[in-house]
Amino acid sequence: MIDARPAVEQVQAAFTQAITEVCAVHGVPMLRVKKQDLPTIAHFLHTNPGLRGSLSLLWAVDHRPREARYELCYLFTLAERKDWLLLATDLYGDEREFPSITPHLHAAKWYEREIRDLFGLIPVGHPDLRRLVRHEHWPKGSHPLKKDFPWDRVLGRVQGEYAFRKIHGEGVFEVPVGPIHAGIIEPGHFRFSVAGEPIMQLEVRHFWTHRGVEKLFEQQRLTEAVPLSERVSGDTSVGHSLAYCQAVETLQGVEVSPRARYLRTLFLELERLHNHIGDVGAICNDTAYALAHAHCGRMKEQLMQLNDRLTGSRFLRGVNCVGGVALDLSGLQLAQVEVELNTLEQDFSAIEKIVFANASLTERLENTGILTEGIAWDHAVIGVVGRASGIDRDLRRDRPFAAYDVLQPKVALYRYGDVRARMRVRLDEIHESIRLIREVRRGLPLGRLVTRPMHEAQSGVWALSAVEGWRGEILYVVMVGEAGRIHRCKVRDPSFVNWPAIQWAALGNIVPDFPLINKSFNLSYAGNDL
Amino acid sequence: MFRILKKSLQTGVVTGQHPAGGAPSEPVSQDAIEKAKPFRRSMTIREVDTGSCNACEMEMNALANPVYDVERFGVHIAASPRHADALVVTGPVTVNMERALKDVYKATPDPKIVIAVGDCAVTCGMFKGSYAVTGPVDRHIPVDVRIPGCPPRPAEILAVLAKLRQDDPDADT
Ligand code: SF4
Numbered sequence: 118m119i120d121a122r123p124a125v126e127q128v129q130a131a132f133t134q135a136i137t138e139v140c141a142v143h144g145v146p147m148l149r150v151k152k153q154d155l156p157t158i159a160h161f162l163h164t165n166p167g168l169r170g171s172l173s174l175l176w177a178v179d180h181r182p183r184e185a186r187y188e189l190c191y192l193f194t195l196a197e198r199k200d201w202l203l204l205a206t207d208l209y210g211d212e213r214e215f216p217s218i219t220p221h222l223h224a225a226k227w228y229e230r231e232i233r234d235l236f237g238l239i240p241v242g243h244p245d246l247r248r249l250v251r252h253e254h255w256p257k258g259s260h261p262l263k264k265d266f267p268w269d270r271v272l273g274r275v276q277g278e279y280a281f282r283k284i285h286g287e288g289v290f291e292v293p294v295g296p297i298h299a300g301i302i303e304p305g306h307f308r309f310s311v312a313g314e315p316i317m318q319l320e321v322r323h324f325w326t327h328r329g330v331e332k333l334f335e336q337q338r339l340t341e342a343v344p345l346s347e348r349v350s351g352d353t354s355v356g357h358s359l360a361y362c363q364a365v366e367t368l369q370g371v372e373v374s375p376r377a378r379y380l381r382t383l384f385l386e387l388e389r390l391h392n393h394i395g396d397v398g399a400i401c402n403d404t405a406y407a408l409a410h411a412h413c414g415r416m417k418e419q420l421m422q423l424n425d426r427l428t429g430s431r432f433l434r435g436v437n438c439v440g441g442v443a444l445d446l447s448g449l450q451l452a453q454v455e456v457e458l459n460t461l462e463q464d465f466s467a468i469e470k471i472v473f474a475n476a477s478l479t480e481r482l483e484n485t486g487i488l489t490e491g492i493a494w495d496h497a498v499i500g501v502v503g504r505a506s507g508i509d510r511d512l513r514r515d516r517p518f519a520a521y522d523v524l525q526p527k528v529a530l531y532r533y534g535d536v537r538a539r540m541r542v543r544l545d546e547i548h549e550s551i552r553l554i555r556e557v558r559r560g561l562p563l564g565r566l567v568t569r570p571m572h573e574a575q576s577g578v579w580a581l582s583a584v585e586g587w588r589g590e591i592l593y594v595v596m597v598g599e600a601g602r603i604h605r606c607k608v609r610d611p612s613f614v615n616w617p618a619i620q621w622a623a624l625g626n627i628v629p630d631f632p633l634i635n636k637s638f639n640l641s642y643a644g645n646d647l
Numbered sequence: 648m649f650r651i652l653k654k655s656l657q658t659g660v661v662t663g664q665h666p667a668g669g670a671p672s673e674p675v676s677q678d679a680i681e682k683a684k685p686f687r688r689s690m691t692i693r694e695v696d697t698g699s700c701n702a703c704e705m706e707m708n709a710l711a712n713p714v715y716d717v718e719r720f721g722v723h724i725a726a727s728p729r730h731a732d733a734l735v736v737t738g739p740v741t742v743n744m745e746r747a748l749k750d751v752y753k754a755t756p757d758p759k760i761v762i763a764v765g766d767c768a769v770t771c772g773m774f775k776g777s778y779a780v781t782g783p784v785d786r787h788i789p790v791d792v793r794i795p796g797c798p799p800r801p802a803e804i805l806a807v808l809a810k811l812r813q814d815d816p817d818a819d820t
Contacts, residue, residue: 252743261778269776272742296747299726301694301708303701304744325743326698329779348773351702351798395705408651414712415661421709422665431800432702467654474650643700 124168124195124202132158143367143580145192147203152215155191155206156242160221162193162202169196171497172218174592175228176607177236181264183577185210187238191218192581192592199515201581208238217243224497227617235262235331250324250646253277261332262605268332284310284318292628296325303642307631314627319620323645330647334606339365339574339597340439342606346593347434350610350644354430355381355388356586357593357608357644358437363518364582364595365439370571375520376564377441382520383454383557384428384436386550389587391420393543393550394465396639400540401472403633404481412468416461423457441567451558458551469544482537486634488622489534496618500589500611501546502638505531505538512585524556534622536637546587574601588612588641610644662716668802672795673769675810679791682760683811686732689721690808692762693731693755697748697782698774699738703765703798707735715801722808728754735762736790737798739771740782752788760811762792764804769793 122130125146129136135154140147150158162170170193180186191204208215217240219225229240230249237260240246251259254274260266281291289312296304306322330349334342346361347354359381366373373381398413421431428436428444436442446454473479488498493506503510511528513521529545531538579596589611598604619638623631683690694707710717711724725731728751740748752761763784766772774780784790794807 254746255742259778266778268778270778272778274742296744297695297728297751301696301704301711301724303696303699303704304747325747326696326738326741327743327779328698328739328741328774329777330774332779333774333777345773348700348702348797351700352705354702411713412654412658414709415658415714418665418709418712418714425666425800431706432798434797464658467650471650471654641701643698 124162124200127165127168128158128161128202131161142203145201145203145581147205149205149207152189152206152208155204156216156218156221158204159191159218159225162195162204163222167197170194170202171196171494172222172224172228173201173497173590174594174607174609175225175232176594176609177232177238177262178579178596178605179236179262179264187212187236189215189232189238190594194510201516213237214239214241216241219243223495223617224614227613234260236260237263247280250327252324253279261329268329268336279322281308281320281322282318286312288312289317305642309628309631311628315625316623316628316631319623319631321616321620323616323642326643326646328647331606331608334603334608335598337603338601339368339595339603340601342603343438344434346608347432349608349647350612350641351432352392352641353388353586353588353591353610353644354432354434355384355436356584356588356591357610358434359385359519360582360584360586360591360593361595361606362437362439363584364580364593365574367580367582368574368578368595368597369439371440371568373441374564374566374568375562377566377568378520379557379561380442380446380566381437382524383446383554384433384442385519385584385586386553386557387420387424388433390547390550391417391424392587393547394420396636397540397543397547399636399639400482400536400633401478403636404478406472406475406478409468409472409478416465419457419461423454427454438567440569441565443566445566451561455555455558458554462548462551465547479537481630481633482540483535485536485630486622486626486637487533487535488618490532492621493534493618496614496621498615498618500585500615501539501542501587502615502618503589504529505542506534507532510590512583512590516583518582518584520557520560523560524553526553536633539637576600577604579605586611588639589615608644608647610641612640612642612645615640616645661713662719663714665714665802668800668804668806671803671807671810673793675792675807679760680811680813682758682791683733685758686760687812689723690811691723691725691730691732692735693725693728693733693751694735694737695728695748695751697736697738697744697768697784698741698780699765699767703737703767706798706801706804707737707764709801710804715805717805717808720808720812729756731755731759733760733762735764736768736784736788737764738782739767739774739780740784740787742779742781745781745787748784748787760791761788762794762807763790764794764799766795766797769795772797
């Protein structure tokens, strides 16, 4: 029997002894628990059939200098109800250890390693405590998100080597790829273990582009960090800046005007559109179908030029600001957008037909790089990749932001989990984006663009915000510090969650198909590495 | 087949359909033009990302699309630094990428030129001062050409490349 009580009550009833506080942070229920009980409660949330919680975010906060306390927060999305639930626990004084939940939840694996690297807190019981963010040449004891670590410290360099997982056996050899790749793409390292052609194991070694983004946020004022958020992952400028702005707006009690909400939707969809079209072309290119790549490249360029004409930035930078949007579009401009998108849609549909009439192309896509629903669920995979593997999640529908509560997007969902499915999700979303932009034009209300804050953001308070960017869920946690500064800003690009999953999708495929699989995921390195 | 032909005919030639790049915001030095002389008719580029946000890469990629079609000027993108005449570097040079950048520079045969693309590569941009950043690029390897912008538009990059071909009688600027 499925328990219908609110999730909080269920957990409370099951773990009366473990819970020290029940509260809500800006509408999200939060349970503070004793740290030794974390693994069991997390396991309960994850496996209880009426809850089916998947770990959406795990972050730490160093509360110094205000108090000598580290706080760990676990955000669960309850699949059965699309609700959020937070667990929190504290480490006081010199405590450095907390129990790892990774043995129960795969999805926590990278988060806990990240916390260990950036805060020096140790997840006890974690099966893999190699360094993640800090490469081996970082000196021991450098944990940059600790408050006593200066943001501009020169790191220095020591000797050290990452121990890749080894497979031994006759004829097994390793293929190292990266960090610098053949194409014009970001740096990352892939280590394949193969015997003959099929991949037996893939290990991803990333964080080459770690720039210290979260620490840089802490040097900024709350209202001035939007440009930085646009540069976390350049291809998702709107998604990231929107998530950041929403968090700050919650902190300041700002109710964004309907017009600004609609315009934000429009820009977010424009961003989705040019990226998805580029990806469809790139997937075709990796099957050596240059024709479709050329056409998609042309259409993507057309969209970027459109962005430039509308906003002065090909990447739509500078459109979001705290409280609303920084620029308006006239009726004439909107009409032009619609005309351009109408022709683009026809144009694109013709390419779609050409692509799917080409058996030698579709053959490469089918059954390549399968990510099963089970593995996707275990790793809490999200976004395009998740929806291609049967994970029915889209924040635009589940936790509507901007104008999505009115516009009601249709969510694409496929189950095969292969490159074809990921391509299909993108194709569906391209048409849906165009439809949504038309709807925006039709329904765009009048009103002001920027709403002034109701009150100053209170120091010590934090807020969570979520945006469905073109790759998937972008999450921001922003905590206010002294004098309007940022105390902590946790940035979570969907890539951070989906990268570990690619290690599974590649298994059994041949190495030459990996670029294709990788393209079909198209994850960000910059957004992952921060 | 018929469908493909029809589409190609309908589409026509899109090359060059972009707004003009304007004059480079940072002038290309005479030294750089001199140094690029051997590559006037054909230049092979290797792109290295040393911690960029990916927008600069996307603009470099855009150069290869049918609209900018940089190949028509004899500019190719190589898969290995060993085939390259020019290194294009984007990003502020993170601590983790510093070694790789130096290795790539060494692996590129002489003569070569280095082009820093984007504010990050030129000055570290927004990431200046961070514990994780050791750039800008010219702290680690000699830079010949700088193309500021966040990111510079493809047409601007194209304009700089045209400048480097300057005394080629066939080059259109
Ligand atoms: S210069 Fe701007 S666009 Fe280029 S990598 Fe840096 S932040 Fe990104």
